[in-house]
Amino acid sequence: DSGVTQTPKHLITATGQRVTLRCSPRSGDLSVYWYQQSLDQGLQFLIQYYNGEERAKGNILERFSAQQFPDLHSELNLSSLELGDSALYFCASSVGTGGSGSGNTIYFGEGSWLTVV
Amino acid sequence: AQKVTQAQTEISVVEKEDVTLDCVYETRDTTYYLFWYKQPPSGELVFLIRRNSFDEQNEISGRYSWNFQKSTSSFNFTITASQVVDSAVYFCALRSHGAGSYQLTFGKGTKLSVIP
Numbered sequence: 001d002s003g004v005t006q007t008p009k010h011l012i013t014a015t016g017q018r019v020t021l022r023c024s025p026r027s028g029d030l031s032v033y034w035y036q037q038s039l040d041q042g043l044q045f046l047i048q049y050y051n052g053e054e055r056a057k058g059n060i061l062e063r064f065s066a067q068q069f070p071d072l073h074s075e076l077n078l079s080s081l082e083l084g085d086s087a088l089y090f091c092a093s094s095v096g097t098g099g100s101g102s103g104n105t106i107y108f109g110e111g112s113w114l115t116v117v
Numbered sequence: 118a119q120k121v122t123q124a125q126t127e128i129s130v131v132e133k134e135d136v137t138l139d140c141v142y143e144t145r146d147t148t149y150y151l152f153w154y155k156q157p158p159s160g161e162l163v164f165l166i167r168r169n170s171f172d173e174q175n176e177i178s179g180r181y182s183w184n185f186q187k188s189t190s191s192f193n194f195t196i197t198a199s200q201v202v203d204s205a206v207y208f209c210a211l212r213s214h215g216a217g218s219y220q221l222t223f224g225k226g227t228k229l230s231v232i233p
Contacts, residue, residue, distance in 0.1 A: 002164070033220060043208065045220035056220055088160060106212075106221055108154070108162035 003027065004109035006091050012115045018079040021112045023091030025072055031055070031094045032074040033106060034066055038087040049074055050096075081116045088113055119144045121211050123224035130199050131232050138194040138227045140209030146170075151185065151192045152210040152221065162208070168192060199231045 003026035013019055025032050034046040036059075045058035049068035060066075063081075068074045078085060088111045094104035120143040130136045142151065153165040166176065168185050176183050180197045196203055206228045210221040 002161075035221075042225050043221075043223040045222075048220060058220060090162060092162075105152070105164060105167050107164055110159075110161040113160070 002107040002109060004091055004093050004107055006089075006109035006112050008112060009110065010113045010115075012117060013081060015081055015083060015116055017081050017116075018077065019081065019114065021076040021078070021089055021091070021114075023074045023076070023093075023109060025074070025091075025093030026107055029093035029095050029107075030072065031096060031104070031106075032068050032072070033092040033094075034060075034074070034076050035090040035092065035108075036087045037090060037111070038084075043090075046076070078114070083116050086114055086116045119211050119213055119222040121209050121222055121224035123207075123209055123227050125227045126225070127228045127230070129230045129232060132201060133198050135195060135197050136199050136229065138196075138207050138209075138229065140192045140194065140224060142190050142192065142209070142211045144211060144213050146213040149211060149213045152212070153183065153192075153194050154208045154210060154223075155205045156208065156226070157205040165194075165207075196229075199229075201231050201233050204229060204231045 005024040007022045030051045033048045036044045036046055046060040047066050048056040052068050063079050066076045090108050090111045092106045092108040094106045096104045122141045149170045151168045155163045155165055173185050182195045184193045206226045208226045209224045212221050
């Protein structure tokens with residue numbers, strides 16, 4: 001158990017809908033990351049938050065957004081869903097930002113399986 | 118730009134055989150961090166090891182060992198006396214030091230099947 005909690009574990013929704021994925025980082029971790037894993041793209045970085053502020057953006061679509069709340073949990077919002085958005089979405093956390101060179105290990109949750117039909 | 122290459126897409130071994138998973142990385146940074154993660158069939162990503170670029174000492178943890186060679190930009194992972202529970206997809210990942218380089222860059226993964 002990594003200590004990173006993600007809900008829901010499985011989600012099936014229709015095209016055009018909107019869903020919210022939730023993540024609670026490990027106790028004491030200030031950074032939260034979101035990754036998408038699909039068969040064709042592999043593991044792709046979406047976005048990172050550190051202590052409530054956005055720190056880095058990767059290949060995140062404009063239809064997707066995220067935020068980190070004062071209690072450090074994070075939510076990833078996916079809207080106007082398309083079939084191609086079906087994937088495993090991971091949340092991960094680390095103590096620091098990584099940008100300072102601390103090289104903090106990033107621990108991943110169990111993922112949220114999203115199926116768009 | 119950062120890149121991680123895991124040339125072996127799939128490997129099958131018979132239980133108790135040793136197996137080495139290859140990882141080659143590219144980065145222009147002099148300080149960076151290398152990781153291995155395991156993804157069993159259940160889907161979660163399990164952290165296995167982190168290695169700093171300034172520490173080339175190889176590491177052994179039980180049946181697992183890692184060989185880090187900066188000269189060849191490789192960070193290979195060996196499982197000794199493989200077991201069925203080792204069946205999973207293994208990912209090598211790179212994280213560079215420096216502003217803007219916060220995220221992990223993953224390889225495509227190597228699917229290991231251990232046959233009883």
